[in-house]
Amino acid sequence: MKTSGEKVCMITGLLLLIAGSLFAMLFGNSSVGTKELLDALMGNGQSGSATSIIMFDIRIPRLLAAIACGAALALSGLLMQEALGNPLASPSIMGVNNGAGFFVLLSVVIFGHSLTARTIMSFAGAVASAGLVFVTSQMAGSSKNILILSGVAVSALMSAGINFCITVWPDTVYDKTAFQIGSLQGIQANSLVVTIAVVLIAAVFSLLISSKIELFALGDEVAFGVGLPVKTYRLLTILAAVVLAATVVSVCGLISFVGLIVPNAIKRIDSSSFKSRMLLTMIWGSNLLLFGDLLAKNISYPYELPVGMLISLIGAPFFIILLARRHRGQRG
Amino acid sequence: MALKLKNVRAGYGSGTIIDIEGYAFEGGRITSIIGKNGSGKSTLLKAIDVQLPYAGSVTVDGAEVSEMPHAQRAKMVAYLPQQLSPVAMSVRTLVSHGRFPYKSFGHNLTREDDRIIDEAMKMVEVAGLGHRQVSSISGGEMSRAYIAMVIAQKSRYILLDEPASNLDIEHQIKLMEILKELALKGVGIIMTSHDIPLALTYSHEVLLIGNGKIIDSGSPAEISERDGLKRAVGVGAARIKNPEFLFDYSLIK
Numbered sequence: 365m366k367t368s369g370e371k372v373c374m375i376t377g378l379l380l381l382i383a384g385s386l387f388a389m390l391f392g393n394s395s396v397g398t399k400e401l402l403d404a405l406m407g408n409g410q411s412g413s414a415t416s417i418i419m420f421d422i423r424i425p426r427l428l429a430a431i432a433c434g435a436a437l438a439l440s441g442l443l444m445q446e447a448l449g450n451p452l453a454s455p456s457i458m459g460v461n462n463g464a465g466f467f468v469l470l471s472v473v474i475f476g477h478s479l480t481a482r483t484i485m486s487f488a489g490a491v492a493s494a495g496l497v498f499v500t501s502q503m504a505g506s507s508k509n510i511l512i513l514s515g516v517a518v519s520a521l522m523s524a525g526i527n528f529c530i531t532v533w534p535d536t537v538y539d540k541t542a543f544q545i546g547s548l549q550g551i552q553a554n555s556l557v558v559t560i561a562v563v564l565i566a567a568v569f570s571l572l573i574s575s576k577i578e579l580f581a582l583g584d585e586v587a588f589g590v591g592l593p594v595k596t597y598r599l600l601t602i603l604a605a606v607v608l609a610a611t612v613v614s615v616c617g618l619i620s621f622v623g624l625i626v627p628n629a630i631k632r633i634d635s636s637s638f639k640s641r642m643l644l645t646m647i648w649g650s651n652l653l654l655f656g657d658l659l660a661k662n663i664s665y666p667y668e669l670p671v672g673m674l675i676s677l678i679g680a681p682f683f684i685i686l687l688a689r690r691h692r693g694q695r696g
Numbered sequence: 697m698a699l700k701l702k703n704v705r706a707g708y709g710s711g712t713i714i715d716i717e718g719y720a721f722e723g724g725r726i727t728s729i730i731g732k733n734g735s736g737k738s739t740l741l742k743a744i745d746v747q748l749p750y751a752g753s754v755t756v757d758g759a760e761v762s763e764m765p766h767a768q769r770a771k772m773v774a775y776l777p778q779q780l781s782p783v784a785m786s787v788r789t790l791v792s793h794g795r796f797p798y799k800s801f802g803h804n805l806t807r808e809d810d811r812i813i814d815e816a817m818k819m820v821e822v823a824g825l826g827h828r829q830v831s832s833i834s835g836g837e838m839s840r841a842y843i844a845m846v847i848a849q850k851s852r853y854i855l856l857d858e859p860a861s862n863l864d865i866e867h868q869i870k871l872m873e874i875l876k877e878l879a880l881k882g883v884g885i886i887m888t889s890h891d892i893p894l895a896l897t898y899s900h901e902v903l904l905i906g907n908g909k910i911i912d913s914g915s916p917a918e919i920s921e922r923d924g925l926k927r928a929v930g931v932g933a934a935r936i937k938n939p940e941f942l943f944d945y946s947l948i949k
Contacts, residue, residue, distance in 0.1 A: 366784075367827075579793060581783045585747055586842070590849060591770030591797035631784060634829055638785075 370640055375649035381431070384654045388427045389419065425553040428560065430654040433548070433616055436563045436608040438649020439642060440473040441623020443570060443605035446580050447598050451631070451686065453610035454623035458515035461620065462522035463493025464613035465543070469529035471538040479555050483562075483614045490525060490610035493518050494602060498669075546619030546672025548657050555615050562611045567646065570604045572638060575600050578638035592623060619672040621679025622649055628686060697723040699756050699773070699853050706743035706750035713739040716752075723852060723884040726875055728895035729930050730888075731905035737888040738778065740905065741855045744886070745775035756852060770797035774851035778858045780842050785924060787833065787841045788826040791817055794848030795829040816848040821876050835862045843871065847878065855877070856887040860894060862894065862913065872898040892929065904928035
């Protein structure tokens with residue numbers, strides 16, 4: 365049975381998502397009227413017309429990207445935090461985003477702008493970074509803090525790789541800033557099919573093993589004691605988190621902090637099960653990126669800001685508050 | 697029906713903490729493992745539950761515990777460490793995790809699971825806390841909630857690492873009465889304890905450990921008569937029984 369907090373959060377989140385989606389589809393920086401766009405959405409417009417292009421080639425892909433990538437990043441953060449027993453873990457802090465980003469640029473250098481190569485290399489980079497973080501932290505003592513510090517070090521290394529690629533091969537990215545801080549601008553419908561499919565598969569897989577992931581919170585010994593193969597499921601959970609983060613990086617660059625802010629905020633609501641916490645995390649992750657993107661598009665009209673910049677503006681203070689609370693908790 | 701140890705050696709890294717030639721824990725009995733800090737009590741429990749790699753053999757009814765599938769192992773042996781996490785989940789959800797080994801992939805709890813969970817929560821008096829978050833209850837209530845979880849696990853043997861250490865005296869005694877009740881139903885209870893009067897009062901069997909080896913074993917009466925206790929913990933039974941020195945639970949029974 366869901367708690368009252370969960371119900372309120374679920375209903376509010378879904379309503380906001382619907383409202384935000386309608387807003388994103390019907391309002392924007394074009395001179396085409398809302399009525400024509402509504403007609404196009406209902407299938408009454410002419411195919412190939414400007415209105416139809418705006419709706420189906422620009423706004424809907426961007427909306428779907430915001431929903432899918434927001435949910436993926438938030439879920440990725442939650443999975444990492446649970447698997448590692450650390451609320452500070454997230455794809456950006458653990459170096460996974462930068463690893464995927466570095467390999468995406470390498471893919472462009474080696475294979476050109478091939479979507480398949482980008483996606484595969486993004487996974488490879490994310491897995492390589494996560495692997496490097498684990499090896500480093502194992503060598504240094506594998507405590508929770510060491511893991512985060514290893515993540516910071518690997519992240520810095522991969523970031524150096526990104527800067528190297530951009531400096532030596534400036535043509536690897538169309539917009540250097542947008543890639544480095546993440547943007548939904550220029551998302552193409554054809555690149556979204558793979559993204560949405562991968563996000564859906566990883567999310568469904570995570571939901572299927574949610575009863576196992578929930579046991580990590582009990583601590584390794586208790587979880588093992590009730591019969592969980594802890595190492596196997598930790599690996600699977602981290603793999604799902606890495607796949608989700610890598611998919612996002614391959615389409616919209618390095619959006620930070622969604623995986624940190626959303627799961628930690630949702631954690632404050634009493635939840636009846638981990639599965640419902642996962643669903644709430646995905647809904648609110650989508651909301652954060654969708655509304656962040658709407659704001660980014662309109663805040664300094666006619667110029668558009670990369671959504672990653674706005675998210676970082678919210679995320680960085682949130683991270684500091686989280687660190688301070690954690691420190692207070694440890695002292696108390 | 698017994699949980700048998702044969703030439704069990706276990707430790708952390710390359711060091712050996714315990715070295716047990718042989719011992720059999722009988723079902724339906726409470727066995728207390730007593731020894732100083734660092735004597736290997738917790739390590740022994742971890743080795744039995746395959747939490748640590750070990751050399752030698754740990755069997756239940758002849759079947760090697762380390763070779764059992766995870767769910768099968770959990771049905772045979774339940775384990776509760778001393779350090780417990782104040783998790784962000786409801787008390788009932790925590791207790792329901794005791795039914796994990798019985799859940800098939802993708803299936804929810806059955807009515808029978810619910811009944812077992814309710815019964816376990818009632819036994820340790822946490823039924824009224826079902827909807828409270830574990831992170832919001834007291835340390836003693838949290839210990840009882842975790843104990844309810846291992847009771848709901850319905851394993852043949854329950855391993856408890858100092859289960860009474862966070863409980864007030866009333867709940868310590870209640871816990872031991874519950875463990876006695878479980879033992880009467882055939883469950884083997886293996887617990888470590890620093891509370892010697894409590895252990896001697898409620899245990900059927902006492903296992904004294906020192907430097908990872910068995911110093912002595914026997915009934916509480918036998919142990920009280922011999923000098924093993926003094927070698928294991930540095931204090932003899934005569935002093936422990938003296939109420940001016942330490943609390944004697946038999947006085948309030």
